[in-house]
Amino acid sequence: TGLPDVLHRDVVVIGGGASGAYAAVRLRDDFNKSIALIEKRDRLGGMVNTYVDEKTGATYDYGVQSFLNVSKAAEFFARFNISIGSGSTSPSLITEYIDFNTGKKVDFTPPSSSKQLAAIAKFLKVIEPWESMLSPGYWNFPQTNNIPEDFLIPFGEFLTKYGLEDGAPLIYSTTGLGVGNMSEVATMFALQSFGWDMARGMTGKMGLFSPTSGGNQALYNAIAKNLGDDVLYSSTVIDSRRTEFGVSLAVRNHKTNKVTRIIARRLLVAIEPTEVNMKPLDLSPSEWNTLSKFTYSNEFTGLVDNAVFNTSYYYFNLPSTAAPNHYLVFQDEPMVASFQYTGLEHLFRVMIIGNTTSTADEAKVLAQNSFNTLLKSGRLSKSIRDQKLSWAAFSMHGPMHARVSVDQVKCGFFQDLYKLQGARSTWWTGGAFSANFQTQLWQFDDGLIPKILEGL
């Protein structure tokens, strides 16, 4: 009670997910800076969701599934003594294509896997010259008169132009679906959902791994243990002052209501720059003018254990017009992308792709409606009228896949965005400034940290 505690730190980080937790560890342990990490939940790890089966102790990652072995990613696990393996624990499944709007089977046949992989290899060749412009961040994004035309055309058109249609089913079903109907999305943003490293991962040019025990949460639990009291959990910023000399944040713990004041020389923002997240950050009109241009997808994943799903099945939502081999036709968001068997008893992973405004409740209703449609149309083991989806776990991941319109890109959006870096002692990381992959964000942080440290 009384006056708030005051912490003095070199760097204060907001958000303990992939980008924030990694940066906090490196700033403190590798660069000897004092840090505080503010995390609104009671754990670190953000989009990681490790389900633990109470009876057997088996784990299943229904959020983040594996890590691309980008630059020093494996070393980061090693420093916490976490052993890693190839990460492929998912059982082999029978894919059934169904239009979830009607419950009708879609007689769709994807290209053979060798054709798909050949297309991904070709895709990588086409996009390789652009890598430094978009990955791991937009530092070298071309000036407005030099933006490659291909960046701004719809991704479906791009794949057709280069004869890469055979790659579309794999691109979509792995990570491309994060942006919804990827055929309609400007190519540069589709590349942020499946780009260079994913193409390398799929074609064996880059490893994919995950912890051999404890699920992906094991890494973030180890980080939490390492950072100890330097993390303020269940906490958000309620008020702030940012100047060229440093920042002062008032941070409230929502469980205890305790307010802590953090005075730091630098701020690293590692949360999505949405209106809700930015409200307590005393943005100037010009900062908000830039950040407010972003739109997002909201992704939701969960586990359901209704016994009417056939185990070993992967129920995949495609529009009927995808039959028999239209590889570029996808459902529009918001939609349920799939119900996928996990290998654990009756558990199925549900993936729901929302739009900018979708809420968790709406996502659950959407999943229930799709389930009812599948039940009624006899696609599941019993044909019954209705049944409640039985949720064993549910997580809201969004907002993510931040993007802007083609016109805004042409008007210099990314130059404006990157002008924010370092202004008012504030630096920015996370999906909106880089791309939505764990280890790509670590690589982005590795490039950002020397800039944050300048003059510190």
Ligand SMILES: Cc1cc2nc3c(=O)[nH]c(=O)nc-3n(C[C@H](O)[C@H](O)[C@H](O)COP(=O)(O)OP(=O)(O)OC[C@H]3O[C@@H](n4cnc5c(N)ncnc54)[C@H](O)[C@@H]3O)c2cc1C
């Ligand atoms: C279903 C799904 C599967 C995925 N699978 C993979 C995969 O297999 N491999 C891969 O590399 N990537 C995967 N990703 C993408 C990857 O997880 C994200 O790109 C990454 O987590 C983004 O990191 P971030 O630091 O920007 O945000 P996050 O990891 O989301 O971290 C943000 C953190 O900030 C906290 N926070 C939010 N708002 C506030 C606030 N106002 N104040 C304080 N704290 C706040 C959150 O609780 C969270 O801990 C997946 C994503 C999803 C949704």
